[in-house]
Amino acid sequence: MRQATGLDAPDGADWARVHGHQYALLGKRTVVRASVQLMALLLVVATLWSGVDHVLLGAWGVALAFAVALAVSEDRRALTAEIAHYGAEEIRRHAVASAAKGVIWGLGMMAFAASGGADRLWIVWSVAALLMLATSVSRYSAPISSMAFSASVGIGGLLAAGIAGNWLLVTVVLFSVVFAVFGVIENARVFVASRLTEAAMHEKSETVSMLLREFEEGQADWLWQIDTRRRLKGVSPRFAYALGSDAKSVEGVAFLELISGPNWSNDEYRETLKAFADKIKRKEPFSDLLVRVALPTGQRWWELSGAPIVDDNGIFQGFRGVGSDVTEQRESSEKIAYLARYDTLTHLPNRLMLNEALGEALAYAEHWRSRCAFLMIDLDRFKAVNDSLGHLVGDEMLGQVANRLKSIVGEHELCGRLGGDEFGIVIRDLSDRRQIEELAKAVIEQLSEPYQIENQILYVGASVGSAIGPRDGKTVEEMLRNADLALYRAKDEGGGEHCEYEPSLHANAEEKRQLEFSLRSALEKNEMALHYQPVVDAHTEEVVSFEALIRWNSSEHGFVSPAKFIPLAEDTRLIVPIGTWVMQQACNEAARHWPSDVKVNINVSPEQLLEPEFASTVVRALSHSGLDPKRLEIEVTESIFLRDASVARKALEQCIALGCSVALDDFGTGYSSLGYLRKLNFTTIKVDRSFVQGAAQQSRESLAIIRAVVAMAQSLDMTTTAEGVENADEAIMVRDLGCTKIQGYHFGRPMSAEDARQVFARRAVDLKRKSA
Known part of the structure; x- marks a missing residue:
């Protein structure tokens, strides 16, 4: 019943294809349907004009005209029923509009019967019954709407006949409504069956035509x-x-x-x-x-x-x-299957095939209660080859790496390329753990041998991380993840190493993941704060600058050491927004609360210098705070020259052009080169605390290094800052060695902004006393 009347779509058919056409016809025949209603209205008015109150007749006519207008509006909405969504809400509204017409007809008959037109009720009912018959047998009508109209007219007719006391008419009306409703339902069944048959024949015809066309047009x-x-x-x-x-x-x-x-x-x-x-x-x-x-x-x-x-x-x-x-x-x-499972550059199995082989190895190990292993290999210093010599040279090197790996692996081992400069080896049956050590050692030795490409001798190394299954993982994902963690450990140790997976690596990785998640919202939660450590003149011991040091007090992890979250921020490039915040806060503090002769030193990461907008960030911080550029000293380490030296140098030269000074921090502990001092106009060299502590213990090497740095700085018209001075003896020592500035716990630990202001307040009091 619901499928025939359009409330549900027939099984296996589209509603719009079966009933949409039916509703769309209503929109196409709107004028005809409205005209029939209005003609019926005029016929009734002409019949009752002489015996019914004209006001009543006119009010009824206006009401019916309004109901017809509402129905016309709903018919027009149905025009797109075949192509647009025409759902239960639209069907209900259309039925309501049809019912409204029926109600007006019913109310009219009741009013006429009660106001002196009972003798002509047969005529009015005949007109209404004609409309019921038309809507029940016409294909230009919707089943639900037709039944709503017939029922409304029938109820009104029954009440009108009852008011008039015409029981014969009551019987006629009752049977007319019943037959009309059954006629609508039967007509709907026939219509739906016809549409389904038509659709099926059309679909079969299209299918046969398509098959014949394909066969005729197919050249093979x-x-x-x-x-x-x-x-x-x-x-x-x-x-x-x-x-x-x-x-x-x-x-x-x-x-x-x-x-x-x-x-x-x-x-x-x-x-x-x-x-x-x-x-x-x-x-x-x-x-x-x-x-x-x-x-x-x-x-x-x-x-x-x-x-x-x-x-x-x-x-x-x-x-x-x-x-x-x-x-x-x-x-x-076959070519697609090959490309899906093999790497086109090295012709080694790709990640998909390695995953499948590792999955089979794990299943084999579980079935026979044996062990398997996975080695993840990453080339050391390969990015430098790509960046300096181009990707064509890098691709040729990867091809040679693949050939060397193929010569290393045995019969029951499969090597492949995971992507980039990462490779993997699956050991199907691991009989002895020494097999992993020997294979990893062979890989590192072979891949560390020189490569001759385009008449150039190139060197790269290799790091290896391994995981044993099913001990270190029962699924492919777990094995890959754990081997990757072991590889990170090998890379952190300097490369050229092999590390096996340990459960602690996963714990460290999870801690790092949680810290990263918290770090991403640390600035929004106002969890970051700046502390300031004083730098004093070596001779007068007056504060000449403060170094801004960031601190993180996480709501989830508590106080987090900078040694832990700063490298994490650099790895995730969160150091860029954090560094921007530090620059703005430190400049604001120095400009508003410090004497005009005191500088602020701000550490800048290589990641920040590689940003094209770094110089603009400095300009914004200076302009918003009003700080004199001469009071800003940017501290960098030698690692900035290992990434993209030209970009870093350009960014720093722009800052120097603004009037800022640049200090080279941790000089002598990293990749020291006197060429760095020649390429960039540094104003200060900071002697690392390790040399200061060594000199305090009378280390000849440390003393010699400090003297050399001081002499070089003096010849280049630079100042020197000794870090890590913790007592008076060390202060006297570095002063005697010629350092111009001193920084360390002896003169002050990192302190809050309020405590730094107190330093200046006490200095002002001391000056007043001296002047008095």
């Missing part, structure tokens, strides 16, 4: 037929062309012998040909059977479909079918 399709002796008959020119011969030459020739040639004994051919021969022998129909054939034109792949032929008496007459030459598709599929 042809028909074949064999008799009871399996000899070709009725060979078409297209089939003969596929066989590489003419139709007369192959007519009557045994089909299997013709396509197998001398290759019947070849296992590769026999497997597909045997399947085809078995189908023919058992007289079974088959479809899309892939057969490898040998023809005078060469080896080809055919896709055959066929069915046995029987006469009217059921006697077997042979086989008939369709064939296609799918050689190109087959070769393309």
Whole structure:
């Protein structure tokens, strides 16, 4: 019932395809439907004009006209029912509009019966019944709306007949409504069945047309037929062309012998040909059977479909079918399959194939209670080769790396490329843990040998991380993750190392992940704060500057050491927004609360210097705070020259042009080169605390280094700052060695901004006392 009336879509059919057309017809016949209603209205008005109050008649006419207008609006909404969504809400609204017309007709009949028109009620009912009949049998009506209209008119008619005391009319109205409703339902059933049949025939017609069109247009399709002796008959020119011969030459020739040639004994051919021969022998129909054939034109792949032929008496007459030459598709599929599983650059198995091999190794280990292993390999210093010599040289190097790895792995080991400069080795059956150590050692040694590419001798190294299954992971994902964690450990140790997975690595990685998550919202939560450590003049011990040091007090992790979160911020590039915040806060503090002769020192990460907008960040911080550029000293380490020295140098030169000074921090502890001092106009060299502590212990090397740095700085007109001075003796020592500035716990630990202001307040009090 719901499907016939349009409340639900018929099973397996689209609602719009079945009922949408029906509702769309309403919109197309809006004028006709409205005209019928208005003609009925005029007919009733003319009939009752002489016997019913004109005001009542006019009010009823206006109400009916309004209801017709509402119905017209809903009919027009249904115009797009075949192409747009026309759901339950739209059906309900249309039914309500139809019911409104019926209610007006019913109310009119009741009003007429009560106001002196009872003797002409038959005429009004006849007109209303005519409208009911029209809406119940017309295909330009919707079932639900028709039933709503008929029921509304019928109820009004019953009440009107009752008011008039015409019981015969009551009976007629009752039966008319019942028959009208049943007529609507039956008409709807017939309509739905017709639409479903029409749709099915249309779909079958389209399918047959499409198949015939594809067959006619397909250049590789042809028909074949064999008799009871399996000899070709009725060979078409297209089939003969596929066989590489003419139709007369192959007519009557045994089909299997013709396509197998001398290759019947070849296992590769026999497997597909045997399947085809078995189908023919058992007289079974088959479809899309892939057969490898040998023809005078060469080896080809055919896709055959066929069915046995029987006469009217059921006697077997042979086989008939369709064939296609799918050689190109087959070769393309094989190429795609190869590309899906092998790396195009190195021709090694790719990540997908490595994952499959590792999964099989884990399943084998679980079944036989043995062990397997996975080694993840990453090249050291490969990025420098790519950046300096180009990707073509890098690609050639990866090819040589692949060849060396293939020469290392054994019979039960599979090596492949994971992507970039990462490779992997799967050991299917691990009999001894020393096997991993020996293989990792061989990999590191082989890949560390020099490479000769384009008349250049290049060197890279390799780091290896390994995981043993199923101990370190029972799934492929776990093994890859844990081997990767071990590889990170090997890279952190300087590269050229092999590290095995340990459970603590996962704990560290999880801690790092949680810290990163919290660090991303630390600035928004106001968890960051700046502390300031004083730098004093070596001779007067007056504060000349403060170094801004960031601190993080996390709401989830508590106080987090800068040694832990600063490297994390650099790895995730969160150091850029954090560094911008530090620059703004420190400049604001110095400009608003410090004496005009005191500088602020701000540490800048290499990641910040590589940002194209770094100089603009400095300009904004200076302009917003009003700080004199001469009071800003940017501190960098020698590591800035290891990434993109030209970009870092340009950014710092822009800052120097603004009037800022630049200090070289931790000089002598990293990749020291006097060339750095020549390329950039540094104003200060900071002597690392390790040399100061060594000199305090009378280390000859440390003393010599400090003297050399001081002498070099003086010759280049630079100042020197000794870090890590913790007592008076160390202060005297570095002063005697010639350092111009001192920084360390002896003169003050890192302090809050308020405490730093107190330092200046006390200095002001001391100056007043001296002047007094």
